Amino acid sequence: MALENDQGLETIVVKIGREERRSSSGLAGTFASFVYSCNEKKAIPGFYEKGLIAEVQLKEGGMLLVLSGKRTEGELMEIMDIAFENIGAFPGVGAGAKYIIDVKSKE
């Protein structure tokens, strides 16, 4: 995991298509929580139906997340909004490490 800043915060940016859509600020370790959820629990925080995640690829400084089904960009954004609120990351930019989650719909 990247080094945290003095306040112990980190920023997670959601990218859908070519645009960076939302920045969330959370305590350092929030991105690690999200990654664990996707990789080990096969779940998006706050969502309990099985099969929502189609693919996860960890990349330098972030991840690619592909969600199952055909979803609009608005729907993808809504899912990510709920996911972050449920693991304690709120809209805003923290001064610490920055991670980018590239979110796509499978179809």
Add this chain to the structure above:
Amino acid sequence: MALKTSKEYLESVKKLSPRVYCGGKWVKGLLNNKITRSMVMANAAIYELAEDPKYKEIMVATSHLTGEPINRNLNVARNIHDLDMRQEMALLTSQTVGTCNYRCVGCDALNSLASTTWEMDRDLKTKYNERFNKWLAFAQANDLAVSGAITDAKGDRKKRPSQQDEPDTFVHLVEKRDDGIVVRGIKVSQSGAIGSHETLVLPGGALREGEEAFALAFAVQNGAPGLTYICQYNAYSAEREFCEDESELGTPIYGQRETSTMVFDNVFIPWERVFLCGETKFCGKMVTRFAKAHRMNCGGACKVGFADLIIGGTVLAAEYTGVDKVPHIQEKIIDMVRYSETSHACAIAAAMRGREEPKGSGVFLPDDLFGNAAKLNIAHGFWEIIKNAGDIGGGLVVTMPRQKDLEDPEVGPMLKKAFAAAAPADKRLKVAKFLQHWSAGLHGTGTWHGAGAPQTQRFMISVLTDFDAKKKMAKKLMGMKEG
């Protein structure tokens, strides 16, 4: 943002989707279920108190980390005044919602963590306090609702945690990773985690060498994958769930105290939220310091706020029945006040005799003896208080028909005739229902066990009392020689 408004809290809850099971079904939206909504509305009322200038001294403190105004529920007590205002907050919140301030256990847990992690860093050269302070600054900046989970399921009480046939009866470590830990196990009787942004989890008791896997303290986010909340369910839950009109209930908006069983099924906790991992030697201190704070607040203030409500309802019942001037009724009401105010006096004394613990930490904790006396006194006194409420409220408290039946064209007139006394029937039934909630509900046993069953206070009082000194002063006055 340093202080969240009640409205902002409710908006934030709409985005939370914890895995909650209540009365046979999964809850879809905490505000859509009548039972979980009552818990959330109580929390919202606590946020609202902090917005009211009248209560600023009690509800708002100054962060020792940032100097910013913060909700007192996230404050680390740094002096006697902080301790006094903390217990006043417990009184005020109980008087306001008639149920838990669901941020209360979290507040006492974070004070224990502030004290104990400081000591661990000093003695073990760990970085827990630094980590805890970052978490706390984040919680304060976002004015998070933080609850606390202490009591493990515990299994067979004859056996230690590591000897249990079912290891999940205690929350324990499954895996240590580079980025965090994975935990599993069960915490029970947890108040209000479902509607909190985070929950502080502490060890349930002192641990020994060899029990390192159970030595854990951490903060977990509300919707952490793998975490399931199973709500309590009882006659009052069913009544709320199936009633046509919640205004008919004993406490219409905020309800009874809502607890859940928290099941951790391999939940990931990043290191930044871990405040103790394996240091068994400090578990006893962590739990004792939590209990020290909580017995002052829960025993000597929170339940006193409940008692104030019960006394108010009982006096109304006496007036409405026309017995308020009867000497033995007045005597019983005075007894109710005596039980209640004695406990509050102990809480005030616990705050006033509070001290920095450990020295140099800057964290103030209440006096242990007075805190335990407060809790033990109210554990017994509360039964007397609800007994007198039932006595003065009369059999009507448990034999009353529905309030709504008064409106029935056929039986309504009969009921109005039957139950009108010195006040109309609707007022008498309203008060009787209120007293039913308190005297025939969950609060007697809840008060007995909350902040630890009385046997734990008896044990602490036996440890904290200097009986030798008392024997010595008695002997001296009697003129009895030493030896």
